[in-house]
Amino acid sequence: MTQHDMNLSRRTLLRGAGALVIGLHLPLPARAQSGAGAAYRPGGNATFAPNAFVRIAPDSTVTVLIKHIEFGQGPFTGLATLVAEELDADWNQMRSEHAPADVKLYANLAFGVQGTGGSTAIANSWEQMRKAGAAARAMLVQAAATAWKVPASQIKVEAGVISHASGRKGSFGEFAEAASKLAVPENPPLKPASAYRLIGKEGAVKRLDSADKATGKAQFTIDISAPNMLTVVVARPTRFGGKVASFDAAETLKVKGVVDVKAIGSGVAVYANGMWPALKGREALKVTWDDSAAEMRGSRELVAEYRKLAREQGRVAGLRGDAEAVLAKADRVIEAEFVFPYLAHAPMEPLDGFLQWDGKEALARFGSQFQTTEHQTIATILELPPEKVQLETMLAGGSFGRRAQVSQHLAAELAMAAKAIGPNRPVKVVWTREDDLTGGYYRPLFLHRLRGAVKDGKIIAWSNTIVGQSFFLGTPFESMVVKDGLDATAVEGANNIFYEVPDFRCEVHNPKVGVPTLWWRSVGHTHTGYAVECFVDELLQAAGQDPLQGRLALMGDKHPRAATVLRAVGEMANWKGPGPIEGRARGVAVVESFSSFVAQIAEVSLGSGGEPKVHKVWCAIDCGVAVNPDVIRAQIEGGIGFGLGHILYGEITLDQGRPVQTNFDSYRSLRIHEMPEVAVRIIASTASPTGVGEPGVPPIGPAVANALAALGHGRPRQLPMKGGTV
Amino acid sequence: MVTLKVNGTTHSVDIDDDTPLLWAIRDNIGLTGTKFGCGVAQCGACTVFIDGNSVRSCVTPVSAVGDSDVTTIEGLAGKEAEAVQAAWIARDVPQCGYCQSGQVMSAIALLKENKKPTDRDIDLAMNGNICRCATYVRIRAAIHDSARALEG
Numbered sequence: 001m002t003q004h005d006m007n008l009s010r011r012t013l014l015r016g017a018g019a020l021v022i023g024l025h026l027p028l029p030a031r032a033q034s035g036a037g038a039a040y041r042p043g044g045n046a047t048f049a050p051n052a053f054v055r056i057a058p059d060s061t062v063t064v065l066i067k068h069i070e071f072g073q074g075p076f077t078g079l080a081t082l083v084a085e086e087l088d089a090d091w092n093q094m095r096s097e098h099a100p101a102d103v104k105l106y107a108n109l110a111f112g113v114q115g116t117g118g119s120t121a122i123a124n125s126w127e128q129m130r131k132a133g134a135a136a137r138a139m140l141v142q143a144a145a146t147a148w149k150v151p152a153s154q155i156k157v158e159a160g161v162i163s164h165a166s167g168r169k170g171s172f173g174e175f176a177e178a179a180s181k182l183a184v185p186e187n188p189p190l191k192p193a194s195a196y197r198l199i200g201k202e203g204a205v206k207r208l209d210s211a212d213k214a215t216g217k218a219q220f221t222i223d224i225s226a227p228n229m230l231t232v233v234v235a236r237p238t239r240f241g242g243k244v245a246s247f248d249a250a251e252t253l254k255v256k257g258v259v260d261v262k263a264i265g266s267g268v269a270v271y272a273n274g275m276w277p278a279l280k281g282r283e284a285l286k287v288t289w290d291d292s293a294a295e296m297r298g299s300r301e302l303v304a305e306y307r308k309l310a311r312e313q314g315r316v317a318g319l320r321g322d323a324e325a326v327l328a329k330a331d332r333v334i335e336a337e338f339v340f341p342y343l344a345h346a347p348m349e350p351l352d353g354f355l356q357w358d359g360k361e362a363l364a365r366f367g368s369q370f371q372t373t374e375h376q377t378i379a380t381i382l383e384l385p386p387e388k389v390q391l392e393t394m395l396a397g398g399s400f401g402r403r404a405q406v407s408q409h410l411a412a413e414l415a416m417a418a419k420a421i422g423p424n425r426p427v428k429v430v431w432t433r434e435d436d437l438t439g440g441y442y443r444p445l446f447l448h449r450l451r452g453a454v455k456d457g458k459i460i461a462w463s464n465t466i467v468g469q470s471f472f473l474g475t476p477f478e479s480m481v482v483k484d485g486l487d488a489t490a491v492e493g494a495n496n497i498f499y500e501v502p503d504f505r506c507e508v509h510n511p512k513v514g515v516p517t518l519w520w521r522s523v524g525h526t527h528t529g530y531a532v533e534c535f536v537d538e539l540l541q542a543a544g545q546d547p548l549q550g551r552l553a554l555m556g557d558k559h560p561r562a563a564t565v566l567r568a569v570g571e572m573a574n575w576k577g578p579g580p581i582e583g584r585a586r587g588v589a590v591v592e593s594f595s596s597f598v599a600q601i602a603e604v605s606l607g608s609g610g611e612p613k614v615h616k617v618w619c620a621i622d623c624g625v626a627v628n629p630d631v632i633r634a635q636i637e638g639g640i641g642f643g644l645g646h647i648l649y650g651e652i653t654l655d656q657g658r659p660v661q662t663n664f665d666s667y668r669s670l671r672i673h674e675m676p677e678v679a680v681r682i683i684a685s686t687a688s689p690t691g692v693g694e695p696g697v698p699p700i701g702p703a704v705a706n707a708l709a710a711l712g713h714g715r716p717r718q719l720p721m722k723g724g725t726v
Numbered sequence: 727m728v729t730l731k732v733n734g735t736t737h738s739v740d741i742d743d744d745t746p747l748l749w750a751i752r753d754n755i756g757l758t759g760t761k762f763g764c765g766v767a768q769c770g771a772c773t774v775f776i777d778g779n780s781v782r783s784c785v786t787p788v789s790a791v792g793d794s795d796v797t798t799i800e801g802l803a804g805k806e807a808e809a810v811q812a813a814w815i816a817r818d819v820p821q822c823g824y825c826q827s828g829q830v831m832s833a834i835a836l837l838k839e840n841k842k843p844t845d846r847d848i849d850l851a852m853n854g855n856i857c858r859c860a861t862y863v864r865i866r867a868a869i870h871d872s873a874r875a876l877e878g
């Protein structure tokens with residue numbers, strides 16, 4: 001997602017206040033008794049609910065309702081940090097829980113609907129969550145002032161203790177009830193950055209979810225069980241666009257534990273008492289597929305077609321001067337074509353969902369990343385009014401974009417599976433790894449054709465034609481990113497580059513292919529970052545320039561934040577050119593994504609069998625105010641590992657329309673011995689915070705490729721590198 | 727009927743004896759800390775101990791378990807387990823957390839055999855555990871921390 005202008009508005013906060021004050025007078029049913037659709041009440045038995053986000057209980061625990069899904073990137077910790085900072089809470093009293101689906105209270109201010117993506121969790125919550133904490137603090141202070149009969153201005157709050165110079169002291173819990181009767185302040189003042197105790201402070205905050213995750217206690221969707229629940233696996237078409245022609249369930253129904261078999265929209269659903277009977281039942285199922293409308297092309301055919309398209313005029317995405325004219329006259333044109341395969345997200349927890357309903361009300365629980373639209377989808381399919389459907393967001397075992405479903409296909413499948421078996425049979429739909437890897441919604445296959453010319457040590461022309469599917473055109477999300485028919489996510493990072501080239505052109509083709517595709521951690525930058533940063537390196541090499549100094553020179557003074565991270569990473573790595581020295585070479589790359597700037601240097605040698613071995617990566621990031629430095633470091637480490645694994649090994653190949661890779665034996669994932677050492681520097685900044693979940697990914701591929709070039713192996717033109725030109 | 731001894735408790739469950747131990751533990755016994763990631767012994771998310779040896783429960787049929795003692799993450803005890811989990815929390819190793827039960831089990835198995843693992847030992851012992859969030863830098867650091875803590 002490329003939408004960064006956030007309409008930060010206090011209205012949302014205030015709307016929340018009104019709704020929750022009313023909420024306080026309702027009884028609080030315990031979770032254990034929840035029947036179909038029974039009220040799901042985040043925040044537990046808090047007495048003080050000043051707004052939609054903060055709950056303070058009599059025992060002083062502060063629970064922050066997190067509107068963003070936690071699948072590893074840290075919003076449980078980050079958003080709680082913002083609240084705790086303004087509340088002056090002690091970190092040990094903080095808890096986090098997912099907020100329910102409610103667009104009026106919990107919209108992502110960058111999107112206008114509830115949802116997570118585009119590395120916006122901290123960015124869009126920055127002001128909102130601090131105000132939520134500040135409002136709660138002001139009310140606690142007022143309650144204490146009234147009780148102690150002193151002016152509110154004389155009251156101090158520090159690490160969860162409310163105090164007055166007279167020696168009186170109290171906890172949040174003691175004043176929670178009195179505070180809950182006060183008016184919510186409209187515009188509570190926020191601290192100056194100089195007064196921060198938690199934000200940006202090393203070691204001040206630990207992740208709130210580490211203990212549960214290190215002990216196996218954290219509950220994911222796959223862990224849900226309920227009385228009478230059935231586990232559902234679905235036999236889905238083997239080609240994209242295929243349909244069920246007929247099926248024979250006779251053998252399936254003989255499997256011990258299988259309860260029923262139903263055709264649902266996405267395939268044939270097997271209902272069983274547990275996962276193993278469901279899987280055995282699916283194995284025994286005989287389905288005849290109708291592939292008359294299915295995509296039959298394979299990756300090889302698609303690449304051949306894309307290659308042709310790349311030589312035709314596309315839609316202009318970026319233009320300056322007349323690159324074609326300069327290239328036509330140039331003495332030497334440097335040309336490169338890069339091919340990027342389909343990639344699966346393969347989150348560690350495959351897709352899954354739980355739903356129970358009684359015909360009148362429904363409760364869905366799953367790792368929902370787009371709550372608003374998924375909530376609507378479930379209500380529509382079950383033919384229930386939206387207020388009769390509750391959606392509880394669960395911790396999810398990764399997403400990398402996979403759960404941010406433009407098509408709502410998982411929510412729809414869940415609702416269809418529940419509807420087909422009928423009310424009062426809770427269902428848990430589980431995808432296997434094979435379902436996941438062969439199930440589509442991939443990072444699209446892309447091809448870049450680049451041509452450039454160099455004269456007198458300068459790059460004088462740059463032309464880039466990009467070919468790949470758009471996953472936005474023709475969807476309800478189109479208006480978010482598509483302007484004048486141009487899907488920005490296909491060209492971001494390529495139609496506007498840091499480097500000053502007088503004659504510049506970027507064009508795009510979005511061919512229609514029947515393979516469902518989706519954003520994938522860092523979206524367009526997964527391929528544009530590689531193509532642009534490899535190509536500029538190649539041109540600089542042709543121009544006889546140092547990769548790092550040459551980039552800085554091309555940036556001029558127009559890109560100070562990019563230049564800063566580049567200089568910083570050079571300093572960290574003690575950059576003295578690409579080498580190689582003793583068989584190890586270095587490559588550099590810098591990419592802006594999600595408004596954050598990241599530069600990386602990778603040190604690479606050729607390992608056994610000619611496979612690149614990445615020893616160390618230095619990384620500098622400017623993401624504005626660094627709310628949780630250690631979470632940022634973790635996201636960068638993880639982003640580098642995720643990016644590296646796919647650049648080296650990741651590909652989904654289609655053969656006559658069918659995915660070839662079906663599990664981790666063939667969809668190779670980075671393992672611990674392939675993980676480089678990582679050093680991270682976070683640039684001090686006072687700018688508003690920007691993304692960290694995705695920006696660590698794009699530079700690693702080109703940094704490795706540029707190091708390989710220094711090793712004399714050229715920059716791999718076809719990814720993954722293993723099996724490519726290396 | 728299959729009888730399984732898990733974390734010191736004997737359970738009788740009415741399942742086919744080709745059922746992988748993973749699904750018996752999760753669906754029939756109700757212990758969900760052990761995770762499903764691939765089902766084909768590729769990812770390590772389902773790692774448990776059988777008589778102290780770490781195995782992939784997704785490819786271990788219950789018929790092969792017999793009257794052996796099965797230990798899952800819920801049943802961990804002992805100084806290696808304490809050291810590893812404390813180090814995992816102190817380093818904030820987990821991101822999504824889904825692979826981490828398996829990582830913790832493999833790390834404990836390593837430290838039980840090798841009091842002072844080198845980076846190479848860690849590579850060999852841990853490379854059957856995939857972490858899609860790539861928390862490997864911290865896994866490595868936390869194992870070294872645990873070894874130091876165990877040294878006393």
Ligand code: FES
Nearest residue numbers: 763764765770784
């Ligand atoms: S689930 Fe057993 S190794 Fe992956």
Ligand code: FES
Nearest residue numbers: 822823857858859
């Ligand atoms: S922490 Fe997410 S897969 Fe390891």
